[in-house]
Amino acid sequence: FVVLEVLWVSVCLVHSDSSVVVQKEAQFGVSYLDTVTSHNQTIYSFNHTVSRNKTEGVRVSVELLSETTKSPILFVIRQKQAVLSFQVPLILRGLYQRKYQYTQVGRTLCQPPTLVASETQFFYVDVSTLSSTSVHYQLRVSRVESFTLQTDKKFSFNATPSQPQFFKYVFPDGVDTVIVKVNSEKNFPCSVMSIQDIQCPVYDLDNNVAFIGMYQTMTKKGAVTVQRKDFPSNSFYVVVVVKTEDEACGGPLKFYPLLPDELLDAGNRSKTLDVVVSPAINSEVYVMGMLFCLGIFLSFYVLTFLVACIENKRSTNYIIIIIIIIISLSVADNGSTMSSEPVTDSLASAEGTYGYMERSMDTVGRCRQESLSSVEEDDYDTLADIDSDKNIVRTKKYLCVSDLARKDKRVLNKKYQIYFWNISTIAVFYALPVIQLVITYQTVVNVTGNQDICYYNFLCAHPLGALSSFNNILSNLGYVMLGLLFLLIVLQRDILHNRALMRNDITALECGIPKHFGLFYAMGTALMMEGLLSACYHVCPNYTNFQFDTSFMYMIAGLCMLKLYQKRHPDINASAYTAYACLAAVIFFSVLGVVFGKGNTAFWIVFSVIHILATLLLSTQLYYMGRWKLDSGILRRMLYVIYTDCVRQCSGPMYIDRMVLLVMGNIVNWSLAAYGLIKRPNDFASYLLAIAICNLLLYFAFYIIMKLRSGERIRCLALVCILFTAVVWGFALFFFFQGLSTWQKTPAESREHNRDCILLSFFDDHDIWHFLSSIAMFGSFLVLLTMDDDLDTVQRDKIYVF
Known part of the structure; x- marks a missing residue:
């Protein structure tokens, strides 16, 4: 009785709507031209x-096929494990909810896996509409x-917004x-492009393709x-x-519709x-890349x-020579009294100096006492000797390190x-x-599958664990290892120098460039941090974290100039404090x-003005050795200098070498400021780094x-490091x-520059930049460390x- 009642209700509903349902046995590859109205519904059985x-x-x-219709046709495809429905004309929405109409629609049916070796499956295409007039389709x-895609075999196809395509890969x-x-x-x-698991439905329209799986524009x-581990069925849809x-x-942004519900023509x-x-x-390439x-x-x-x-062997030879000289001098001293000049001359020739005339031991002792005297950080003890006044000393035409x-x-x-x-x-x-x-960031990428968040070189991005591009992270290891090596070298030099000071070695106290290793330690630490932060940046490189990769580059450039x-x-x-504030x-x-x-434009004008003013202020600071003041009287003093040195008498600069450097520096910086103001480069971070490097x-x-x-020379080790x-x-x-x-463009435009790996099938061009730049920075640090050996x-006076 229940079955009869259900059938009777169905018949009543059909007759009440005056609708006729027609079922047709259909064949593959046959085009069916038909009409549909609100009074008839067609079911195609396949x-x-x-x-x-x-x-x-x-x-x-x-x-x-009908040109105008008030009501769309609804197509419902019923499969064994899924239902797919769409309407024609198909309405797809774009940016700002703009609507586009498509009269041609093509959809591929999903293919759920079957457990039996072979079976016959039926599916039905139901066609219906609410239009009172006939609609042709x-x-x-x-x-x-x-x-099914084959490995290493290219397959070509066409797609449109209303006719998406997907294929299976096993x-x-x-x-x-x-x-x-x-x-x-x-x-x-x-x-x-989207990668989705084998399941129904397949999300293959513009408004739902980002729902599951991995996707990228x-x-x-x-x-x-x-x-394979991400897909239990060992297969996926492309x-x-x-x-x-x-x-x-x-691409360009199209015009806005005049009416909110206006349907726009999508075009071709x-x-x-x-x-x-x-x-x-495979895993062997990973191992080879890490070992390399x-x-x-x-x-x-x-x-x-x-x-x-x-070097230690060479130093041992020098020590033996010095011991022999000292013994011979002590033997000769028993017979006659000798001045200190032959001793110093012998030492100078033994240690490879330039033949400078050494000061007497009394002068050395007096200078040593002065160097060990208690002097404040910002000023000197006031002495009667005019040479101790820093305002006079620093204005000498020829200054010495002493x-x-x-x-x-x-x-x-x-x-x-x-x-x-610090x-x-x-x-x-x-x-x-x-x-x-x-x-x-990496978690969001893995969970959402949005490949547009990070700007990788996708043609050479090798994942490992949760990391999407392990090779770009591994290649930063050089910064850390070479930074640590530089710290060890500096530490070794620092220890040797401190031992010499504890022995009251005159050479360590009064000769050579004063040894201060704090900046060297800071440079090594900055190099290690550059590697760490660059690795962090390459976990997910994008517009919002670019400064991770560049901040310590600025610091390295600044510390090198300070050194x-x-x-x-x-x-x-x-x-x-001043240096890090700058x-x-x-x-x-x-x-x-x-x-x-x-x-x-306003930003570039402000930046260029600040750049030029900072260059001028720094030039003044360097030229006058810090003996000037930036106060309310600065303009008056500048006019006075111009009047006395340029108007009343045309005298050249007192410090010619410094002036040459500062003029060249101003020309370079003013040119860079003009270039930035005119060209306005998109990559401002690289532009700023270029200023520091220049x-x-x-x-x-x-x-x-x-x-x-x-008259100084560069030793072999320093020269090799420079070259x-x-x-x-x-x-x-x-x-x-x-x-x-490049994160200056959209993710899709950035992918146009992607290229395959070029080294060991594991590293790309940017990885090689990491290798070479870390080695080059390490070499630059060694040049600074050994250049004045x-x-x-040589006595400091x-x-x-310069």
């Missing part, structure tokens, strides 16, 4: 054989050839990771690395959807694409150890050690939130430039030239400018300041 070992795709294509159901035996590459000849229309290139608009890929948005699935690298990375940088430890052994090395060494050591402790504190407080943030200046000006170098201002402007600098190179070149001009570092920097910059990705036996 059957096909499903095999467990072979997957066959089925595609339903529909076209609306065309229906065609066909089998999809090459629905992991072959022995392959755990594959890389899916989709390419197109045209940039636009913008597309989306693309123009010409798209690549996703897929691991879904390609053409978007209704191109803004997501950097067909796109031809190629898809190929290739096996990714470790081997390169451990070799520097071995090389340093060998050089140290050679003139600017009068402060107590213990006070200066504490002053420069603050650089190391940067260590900065590193801790900077690194902890950075690590927390990038872990969150160069400190060598000849130990008493008047900037304090750690570097913080640079990083602040870097952030402002990236956020607000693009196309902002100033560092200019000052370093000036230092080398003045060193040679002053080696210059060559490595050249190769490093070549790989840096390859530009495999030739002056270790014979070493010129």
Whole structure:
């Protein structure tokens, strides 16, 4: 009775609506031209054989033939384990809820796995509408050839927003990771590539493709690395959807509709694409890549150890020579009294000095007492001797290091050690939130599957565990290892120097460039932090965390310039607090430039003015050795100097060398400021870093030239370091400018620059930049450390300041 009652209710409903249901046995590959109204409904019945070992795709294509219709046609496809429905014309929404209408729709049916070897399955296509007038349509159901993708075999297809495509891939035996590459000849229309598990329904429209799986926008290139462990069925779908608009890929923004519900014409948005699935690298390549990375940088430890052994052997020979000379002099002293000049001359010849005339032992003793006297940090004890007044000393035409090395060494050591402790504190407080943030980024990428969050080189991004691009992180190991090695070298020199001071060695007390190692420790720490933060940045490189990769680059450049200046000006170098405050201002402007600098004329004007003013102020500080004041009378004093030196008498600059350096520096900085104001480069962070590097190179070149001009020489070890570092920097910059990705553009545009791995099938161009730049920075630090070793036996009043 219950069954009869249900049938009776159904018949009553059908008759009450005056609707007729017609079921037709349909065939694959046949086009059905038909009409539908609110009074009739058509059901097309299809059957096909499903095999467990072979997957066959089925595609339903529909076209609306009536020009105008008030009500759409509804198509409902009922399968064994899924239901797919869509309407024609299909309405898809774009940015700002703009609506686009499509009269041709094509959808591929999902193929759920079957447990039996082979079975016949039925599916039905129900066609209905609420239109009171007849609506003409065309229906065609066909089998999809090459629905299952083959490894390393390219397959071409067409797609539109209303006719998406997806294909199946099954992991072959022995392959755990594959890389899916989709390419197109045209940039636009913008597309989306998605990797989804084998399930129903398949999300293959612009408004739902991001619901599950991994997905990324693309123009010409798209690549996703897929691991077997993420798909229990050992297979997945490759879904390609053409978007209704191109803004997501950097395309132009279309006009706004006049009416909120206005339907816009989508135009021709067909796109031809190629898809190929290739096996990714295996575990052996991972091991080889890690061993290669470790081997390169451990070799520097071995090389340093060998050089140290050679130097120690040479030092032992020198010690033997000195002992023999001392014994011979003591024997000769029993017979006659000798002056100190032959002793010093013998020592100078034994230790490879330039033949400078040494001061008498009385003078050495007096200078030593002066150097050990209690002197305040910011001023000197007032003495009757006019040479002790710093305002007079620093205005001498020719300054020597002894003139600017009068402060107590213990006070200066504490002053420069603050650089190391401050940067260590900065590193801790900077690194902890950075690590927390990038872990969150990586988690979001893994959970949401949104591959547009991070700007990888997807054609050479090798995952390991939760990390999406392990190779880009591993290649930063060099910064850490070489930074640690540099700290060990500095520590060894520091210990030897302190031992010499404890022995009251006259050479250590009165000869050579004053040894202050605080800045060297800070440089090594900064290099290690650059590696750590660069690795954090490459966990998920994007627009919001770029400063992780650049902050310590600014610090390294600034510390190197400070160290160069400190060598000849130990008493008047900037304090750690001032230096780090200036570097913080640079990083602040870097952030402002990236956020607000693009196309902002006001920002570039303000930055250029500040850049030029800062250059002028620093030039004045360097020229007058800090003996000037920035106060209300500065303009009056400037006018007076111009009047007396340029108007009343045309006299040249008193300090010609300094003037040459500062004029060249101003020309370079003013040119860079003009370039930024005119061109307004998109990558403001790199532009700011280029300013710092140009100033560092200019000052370093000036230092080398003045060193040679002053009659000094560069030892073999330092010369080898200079040549080696210059060559490595050249190769490093070549790989840096390859530009495999850029967060200044959209993710889809960034992927156009992606390229395959070029080293061991594991490292790309940017990884090689990491290798070479870390080696080049280490070499640059060694140059700064060893460049003035030739002056270790020269009295400081014979070493010129420049």
